[in-house]
Amino acid sequence: MKKISFLKLSQALFTLNALIWIGLGIGTFLRLSETSPELKVIMTIIGVMMFGNAGALLLSAWLLPKKRMLILIFVLLILIVNILLTFTDQVGFWDWLTVLIDFALLGVLLGRWKFFTGRD
Secondary structure, three states, rough: OOOOHHHHHHHHHHHHHHHHHHHHHHHHHHHHHHOOHHHHHHHHHHHHHHHHHHHHHHHHHHHHHHHOOHHHHHHHHHHHHHHHHHHOOOOHHHHHHHHHHHHHHHHHHHHHHHHEEEEE
C-alpha cells in the first residue's frame, strides 16, 4: 500500500474543507428568498464570507508545497481564524465537521514543522 505524503493529505483536507464552505455559501444564497428583508444584507455578507473562506482554504492548499515558513504561518492563521469564527454562530453538523478537519490539519502541519524550516 502506498504511503500518502503529508502534503497530499493536507491539500486534500484543505480542498474538502473548501468544498464544504462553498456548499454552505451556496445554501446561504439559496435561502435568501426565505429570509426577511432586514436580514438579506447580513445573509449576503455571510455568504460572501463563506466563499472568501473557501478561497483562503484553496489558496492554502496551493501554497503549501512552496516550503516556506511564511506560508506555514499564513496557513496556520487561516486555520485558527476558521476555528474561532466557526463558534460565533449556530453550531451544527457542518461546523463540527469543518472544525474537525481544521484540527486535523493543525496536527498534520505542526507535526511537520521542520519541512517548512528546511531541516526536513
